[in-house]
Amino acid sequence: MLDFLKGGKATVTITVDRPAQPYFTGETIQVKAEVQVQKELKITEARAQLVCQEKYQYRDESRDIDDDGGAHSSIEKKWATVEQVVCQQSLLPEDTLPSGFSRSFEFVAPIPVDAPPTCRNGKIVSVEWFVRATLARKLARDIEALVPIQLLSAPTGEAAREGVYGFSNEPDEATLHFALSSLEWCLGDTVQGTFVVQPQKGFDVSEVRLELGRQEYVPQGKGNTFREAKQIKLAGRMRLQPGQELAIPFSIAIPEAAPVTMRTPHSTVTWSLMGVLARSLRRDTYVEQELFVFSRRH
Numbered sequence: 001m002l003d004f005l006k007g008g009k010a011t012v013t014i015t016v017d018r019p020a021q022p023y024f025t026g027e028t029i030q031v032k033a034e035v036q037v038q039k040e041l042k043i044t045e046a047r048a049q050l051v052c053q054e055k056y057q058y059r060d061e062s063r064d065i066d067d068d069g070g071a072h073s074s075i076e077k078k079w080a081t082v083e084q085v086v087c088q089q090s091l092l093p094e095d096t097l098p099s100g101f102s103r104s105f106e107f108v109a110p111i112p113v114d115a116p117p118t119c120r121n122g123k124i125v126s127v128e129w130f131v132r133a134t135l136a137r138k139l140a141r142d143i144e145a146l147v148p149i150q151l152l153s154a155p156t157g158e159a160a161r162e163g164v165y166g167f168s169n170e171p172d173e174a175t176l177h178f179a180l181s182s183l184e185w186c187l188g189d190t191v192q193g194t195f196v197v198q199p200q201k202g203f204d205v206s207e208v209r210l211e212l213g214r215q216e217y218v219p220q221g222k223g224n225t226f227r228e229a230k231q232i233k234l235a236g237r238m239r240l241q242p243g244q245e246l247a248i249p250f251s252i253a254i255p256e257a258a259p260v261t262m263r264t265p266h267s268t269v270t271w272s273l274m275g276v277l278a279r280s281l282r283r284d285t286y287v288e289q290e291l292f293v294f295s296r297r298h
Helices: none
Strands: 003-006 010-016 027-038 041-043 047-063 070-093 095-097 102-110 126-137 143-149 161-165 176-179 184-186 190-199 203-205 206-217 222-233 239-240 246-253 268-278 285-294
Touching: 010 126, 010 143, 027 047, 027 070, 027 126, 027 143, 041 126, 047 206, 047 222, 070 102, 102 126, 176 184, 176 268, 176 285, 190 206, 190 268, 206 246, 222 246
Parallel strands: 184 285
Antiparallel strands: 003 010, 010 027, 027 102, 041 095, 047 070, 047 126, 126 143, 161 176, 176 190, 190 246, 203 239, 206 222, 206 268, 268 285
């Protein structure tokens, strides 16, 4: 029994088939809800729901007029909360439940394959899942029980092919790509591959580095972006010559506690691998490739 809430006249409790273990997208949650009435209770409905709750931070612009008639604008960061009922089942219709009423209900909640996984470590994005049972009432607070659910994502295999990935932002300067065994990875994995550099011109670089980056993006309002990158230096200052080829092996670890790849109507979390030729007094030459990061293997 994971949650226990009293409403004065009745008690609702929820148990799930996997109380101490996470669920994966595409699986089904078996739920048992129990209703016990201590004193006669009128309800409009009893229902069970699988709910996805998303919180995200967006930037909102406001405009003010001062005493002189001048217009001023300011940007304020705000948080919004959105709940989506993914699955719902009516347990009881509108009725008056007598004192001593006691009944158990079964609720089967399929989790969509494309559902966003739990996200608790984001900076501007948060996703939580829970099962909720409700005794809805008029002109009185509903009686509810909640059970949090940890939802994980697993690699699909759709982008798990070995290959050459990525394109240079300046192919006339240097052809760049990654040789990778896969584009699908999990939290805690070490991404191993080769950064291949084929200069098309002669030029100096101050360093060659690799970046593993995560970006959280919220499009609402003026848009809001948080980016975090882990960098490793692959080589120091050097001069590159046309016809030369560098094949630099690398390994870089994905953090164990971080948001995984996800997309909702309100936010996205994406991961990317970037190989950079750092150049002085001009923009860098680089290659960037999206990676798909999952919670863990099923």
